[in-house]
Amino acid sequence: MAAAAAAAPFSLREVLDAFRRCVTEQREVLLEPYLSGWRGLIRFLQSLGAVFSFISKDAVAKVALLEGHQQQHGFVSLQSLVQHELAAGPAALRARSDSGCRTVLRLHRALRWLQLFLEGLRSGEPRTSVLCTDAYNASLAQHHPWVVRKAATVAFCALPSRDAFLEIMNVGSQEEAVAMLGEAIPYIGDVYSITQELFTQHKLLDLP
Numbered sequence: 486m487a488a489a490a491a492a493a494p495f496s497l498r499e500v501l502d503a504f505r506r507c508v509t510e511q512r513e514v515l516l517e518p519y520l521s522g523w524r525g526l527i528r529f530l531q532s533l534g535a536v537f538s539f540i541s542k543d544a545v546a547k548v549a550l551l552e553g554h555q556q557q558h559g560f561v562s563l564q565s566l567v568q569h570e571l572a573a574g575p576a577a578l579r580a581r582s583d584s585g586c587r588t589v590l591r592l593h594r595a596l597r598w599l600q601l602f603l604e605g606l607r608s609g610e611p612r613t614s615v616l617c618t619d620a621y622n623a624s625l626a627q628h629h630p631w632v633v634r635k636a637a638t639v640a641f642c643a644l645p646s647r648d649a650f651l652e653i654m655n656v657g658s659q660e661e662a663v664a665m666l667g668e669a670i671p672y673i674g675d676v677y678s679i680t681q682e683l684f685t686q687h688k689l690l691d692l693p
C-alpha cells in the first residue's frame with residue numbers, strides 16, 4: 486500500500502496548491518511551502534526533457550541555496566529572511582552574491598513568468614511556445630543577457646502543445662485542468678504581489 490501511495494502520479498495540483506499555503510493571515514510568505522512549490526515546479530520542468538535542463542539546474546541551485554539559509558537560520562517567512570539580511574546594512578547585502586534576498590528576487594521574477602504563462606494556458610491560445618515567449622518577454626527577459634534570452638527562446642520551441650500540456654499536468658480532464666488554473670493563479674498572484682511590495686519597500690528590486 487505504501488508503495489502504491491509513493492508511486493502516486495505527480496500532479497501539478499499539489500504543486501500549485503503549495504502557493505496557496507504560502508500566505509498567512511498577517512500577509513507573510515512562508516518559506517516552507519514556497520520552496521516546496523518551487524521543488525514541484527522543477528520536477529515538472531525536468532519531466533519536459535533535457536532541453537530545459539539548463540533552466541532547471543539554475544532553479545535547483547537557487548532553491549538549494551535558500552534551503553541552506555532556511556536551515557541555518559531557521560527562517561519561517563520571506564519577511565524574516567529579508568529582515569535578517571538587511572540588518573547587516575544595505576551595502577553589505579548588495580555586495581553578496583549568495584544572499585537569500587538576491588536569490589529570492591530571481592525566483593520572484595520567475596514567478597511572474599509562471600503567473601503570465603498559466604494565464605495564457607488558461608486563455609486557450611494553443612501555441613504554448615508563443616505563450617511562453619510572451620510571458621518571458623514580459624517578465625524575466627529584461628533581466629537576462631542576450632545569450633540566455635536566445636537559449637530560452639530556442640528551448641521554448643520544444644514545449645508540448647496546449648492539449649499535451651494540460652494532460653501532463655495530471656489534474657484530470659482539460660476542463661478540470663483549466664478550472665484548477667483559475668483557482669491557483671490568484672494565489673500565485675498574491676505571493677507575487679506581497680513579495681513585490683516587500684522588495685519595493687526595502688529597495689531590493691535591483692539587487693545584483
Ligand SMILES: CCCCCCCCCCCCC/C=C/[C@@H](O)[C@H](COP(=O)(O)O)NC(=O)CCCCCCCCCCCCCCC
Pocket residue numbers: 497526527529530537539540543544591592594595598617621625633637644654693
Ligand atoms: C514550461 C517551460 C518552462 C520555461 C521556463 C521559463 C523561464 C525561462 C528562464 C530561463 C532561465 C535560464 C537559466 C539561467 C538563468 C540565470 O542566468 C538567471 C539569473 O541568475 P543569476 O543572477 O544568479 O545569474 N536565473 C533566473 O532568472 C532564475 C530562473 C529560474 C527559472 C525557473 C523556471 C521554472 C519553471 C517551472 C516550469 C513549470 C511549468 C508549469 C506550468 C504548468
